[in-house]
Amino acid sequence: MSAIESGKRGRDDAAGDDSDSDVVLLSGPPSSASCLPAKRRRTLSAKAVALQGENGASRRATPTTASARPAAAPSCTNVPNAKTAATKSLEKVVKPKVLEIVVDGHNLRTTPVFDMFWRYAASRQELENRRRAGEKAPWTDDLILQKFRFCSVFRVSDAASQFLIREVIEKGSQAHDDVVFRVILFNIFTRIETFKTLDRRLGPLTWKGYDRAKFEGVLKDIENNGDSLYTGAFQKPAPKLGGSSNPENHLHLLEVLMRKEPNLVYVIKNCEYLADAYDWINCLPGMGDFTAHQLLLDLSYAGLNGKGLSRFHPSDFVVAGIGAVKGIEICYNGLTKGQEIAIMRWMCKNQTKMFARLGLAFDGLKAHGKSQLMHLCDIEHTLCEVYKYEKMVRSGAGKRDVAMGGKARKFEPKHTLEREATIPKAWSNPSRKVERVKPGKFERVGKEYVVKALLDRRPAKAKMKTKTNAGSNASAPVKYEYLVDWLGYGVGDRTWEPEEMLREDAPQMVDDFEREKRTK
Numbered sequence: 001m002s003a004i005e006s007g008k009r010g011r012d013d014a015a016g017d018d019s020d021s022d023v024v025l026l027s028g029p030p031s032s033a034s035c036l037p038a039k040r041r042r043t044l045s046a047k048a049v050a051l052q053g054e055n056g057a058s059r060r061a062t063p064t065t066a067s068a069r070p071a072a073a074p075s076c077t078n079v080p081n082a083k084t085a086a087t088k089s090l091e092k093v094v095k096p097k098v099l100e101i102v103v104d105g106h107n108l109r110t111t112p113v114f115d116m117f118w119r120y121a122a123s124r125q126e127l128e129n130r131r132r133a134g135e136k137a138p139w140t141d142d143l144i145l146q147k148f149r150f151c152s153v154f155r156v157s158d159a160a161s162q163f164l165i166r167e168v169i170e171k172g173s174q175a176h177d178d179v180v181f182r183v184i185l186f187n188i189f190t191r192i193e194t195f196k197t198l199d200r201r202l203g204p205l206t207w208k209g210y211d212r213a214k215f216e217g218v219l220k221d222i223e224n225n226g227d228s229l230y231t232g233a234f235q236k237p238a239p240k241l242g243g244s245s246n247p248e249n250h251l252h253l254l255e256v257l258m259r260k261e262p263n264l265v266y267v268i269k270n271c272e273y274l275a276d277a278y279d280w281i282n283c284l285p286g287m288g289d290f291t292a293h294q295l296l297l298d299l300s301y302a303g304l305n306g307k308g309l310s311r312f313h314p315s316d317f318v319v320a321g322i323g324a325v326k327g328i329e330i331c332y333n334g335l336t337k338g339q340e341i342a343i344m345r346w347m348c349k350n351q352t353k354m355f356a357r358l359g360l361a362f363d364g365l366k367a368h369g370k371s372q373l374m375h376l377c378d379i380e381h382t383l384c385e386v387y388k389y390e391k392m393v394r395s396g397a398g399k400r401d402v403a404m405g406g407k408a409r410k411f412e413p414k415h416t417l418e419r420e421a422t423i424p425k426a427w428s429n430p431s432r433k434v435e436r437v438k439p440g441k442f443e444r445v446g447k448e449y450v451v452k453a454l455l456d457r458r459p460a461k462a463k464m465k466t467k468t469n470a471g472s473n474a475s476a477p478v479k480y481e482y483l484v485d486w487l488g489y490g491v492g493d494r495t496w497e498p499e500e501m502l503r504e505d506a507p508q509m510v511d512d513f514e515r516e517k518r519t520k
Helices: 038-049 082-092 112-132 143-147 159-169 176-189 192-202 212-224 246-259 264-270 274-282 289-299 322-331 340-349 351-357 376-395 400-404 499-505 507-519
Strands: 023-027 097-103 106-110 365-367 370-372 451-459 464-467 473-476 480-486 495-498
Touching: 097 340, 106 112, 112 143, 112 322, 112 351, 112 376, 143 376, 159 176, 159 192, 176 192, 176 246, 176 264, 176 289, 192 212, 212 246, 246 264, 264 274, 274 289, 322 340, 322 376, 340 351, 340 376, 451 507, 480 499, 495 499, 499 507
Parallel strands: none
Antiparallel strands: 023 097, 097 106, 365 370, 451 480, 464 473, 480 495
């Protein structure tokens, strides 16, 4: 079960700005209440020690030339053999420094993996910065980062997000329906080649020009050619919405998002809080915490003339996915359930102090002459990456099968990165500078039933109780009941529903049904 945003912060500054926090630097090993087994805890402590000198100072790689090349960020595995280094460090009996922090009134103590998080972030970002600067590989001394593929520290700078910004959002029709339609279409598959093929065969891609049969035909051609439709980075489960295949069901979901009343475009432009848009998306069939959050983040790159989700502060909302929760569990002792969001906020707020504490030079994301610190969503997915990274460190840098169950992807860069990552134009919206976290406790929304079609009509058998303007109960006549075919459900699940309810939930469908009935 993933953790969802709750609570409220009383500040309106930018994400990542530091302020006073409850932090105590301690000496000695983690407390005996560690969430890690003792043997594993000793191994991790030893490997963390291997990253420091006798006096606790971080190691830095020596520049290979006399040029002004920046020093390498300390890597988590910048030694020929991680296990050998760990064994040698055990003999030194050097105790790592531990932090004791207070988050939402709870005392937490960090494990050695907490420091690994910051070292990993610095090393992974330095790799990207050097690659963008045009330096030759390898761009890091970290053996694991040299061999295996890990996501960018900044979500906005990864390949999929860069394509989404440049080719999906900022090119083509800027009508709000068309932009949102293209974002959903890309998000469904999250595969650049799939979107390119659809655009080449059926473009320009607009909501008005959408034809499900034509889209299904192109998707079948891609599959028949032996090519993948979906990303390999994570699973894209399809809802059961009446289609005969996953792609067909995903197209049905796209139609629900665009046609539901109110539709996604309306919700985006009119929601008071970012959490409200998330709730609306997450309640639909086939949507889960992770998939709803990913779509929310993709939509946050679109401006819609100042009315898009880009108007919200990047710290307004976040979801802790399963990987991030596991990452938090190995970074801290003394955890209690439900602290994940508060912990990620603390990490985001104190990131500059944490990098400085370890002597790490974290340049952040460079764009337009500025440097951006990690947003809340970047902390979340880097925790997920560190969870995977730590398993590889623990098992040895080369043992991918042990660490990742044979699923680790080799790092094989095939193209040159732009000098700077493209930042969404919509992020210049001044509204992003003000935090608006939804107040109160988060209430998980239930799944909605979506009307697929109205099949028949009959006179109502009873009257419904309604509220009058004076507030008292009164009986109001209900003219008709409609036979509803529910999206994703079978013939046996059809029900008769009162007109009053359908007028609230699906007024256009009622009007269309009545119009067709009059013309017959």
